[in-house]
Amino acid sequence: xxxxxxxxxxxxGESDGCCPGLVTAPLDDVQAAELxxxxxxxxxxxxxxxxxxxASRSGGEVCVCDLTPAFDLSxxxxxxxxxxxxxxxxxxxxxxxTWVYYWVLPGTLDRxxxxxxxxxxxxxxxxxxxxxxxxxxxxxxxEAGATA
Numbered sequence: 001x002x003x004x005x006x007x008x009x010x011x012x013g014e015s016d017g018c019c020p021g022l023v024t025a026p027l028d029d030v031q032a033a034e035l036x037x038x039x040x041x042x043x044x045x046x047x048x049x050x051x052x053x054x055a056s057r058s059g060g061e062v063c064v065c066d067l068t069p070a071f072d073l074s075x076x077x078x079x080x081x082x083x084x085x086x087x088x089x090x091x092x093x094x095x096x097x098t099w100v101y102y103w104v105l106p107g108t109l110d111r112x113x114x115x116x117x118x119x120x121x122x123x124x125x126x127x128x129x130x131x132x133x134x135x136x137x138x139x140x141x142x143e144a145g146a147t148a
Contacts, residue, residue, distance in 0.1 A: 038112060041088035046071065047081045054091055054102050061103040 027035065042048055053070065054062050068078050082102060085091045090109070093102045 035112075035115065038088050038090065038108065041084050041090060044081065044084075046073065046078075047085055050078070050081055051085060051090055051104065055104045055109070061101045064100045064102065067102075 042051065049070075050067060053067060064075075064078070064082065067082075068075050071078060082091070082093070082100075086093060086102075088108075089105060091102050091104050093100050095101075
């Protein structure tokens with residue numbers, strides 16, 4: 001077991017988020033290391049499915065007893081994957097009697113989303129609109145040529 005301390009990004013009271021968006025500025029070493037921990041946690045298909053199952057659950061939380069049957073894995077393996085998601089700051093949990101209930105931490109998902117979002121400018125929107133207009137004009141011209 002690792003003795004490294006895991007720091008969950010965005011949990012230190014900073015309101016400006018962990019890092020700039022992907023297209024706004026290059027990451028520094030610290031920001032890259034923080035994001036790499038999150039992406040590493042999401043880099044396994046089982047963990048990605050677990051996060052998806054938890055996030056999409058109505059009511060916002062799910063019992064581990066409902067997650068385990070969806071996989072052809074043992075319960076300790078599922079618990080290990082959930083622990084890694086929890087250590088990365090993507091989910092949290094609470095024990096209620098025998099069972100543990102999990103929910104997503106939307107702040108972390110919001111930071112990942114903001115990092116991956118690409119900036120759209122007015123020029124880019126105009127280029128998209130112009131491209132759509134040109135495509136529509138070409139379709140009309142092709143149709144006119146086909147009927148002539």
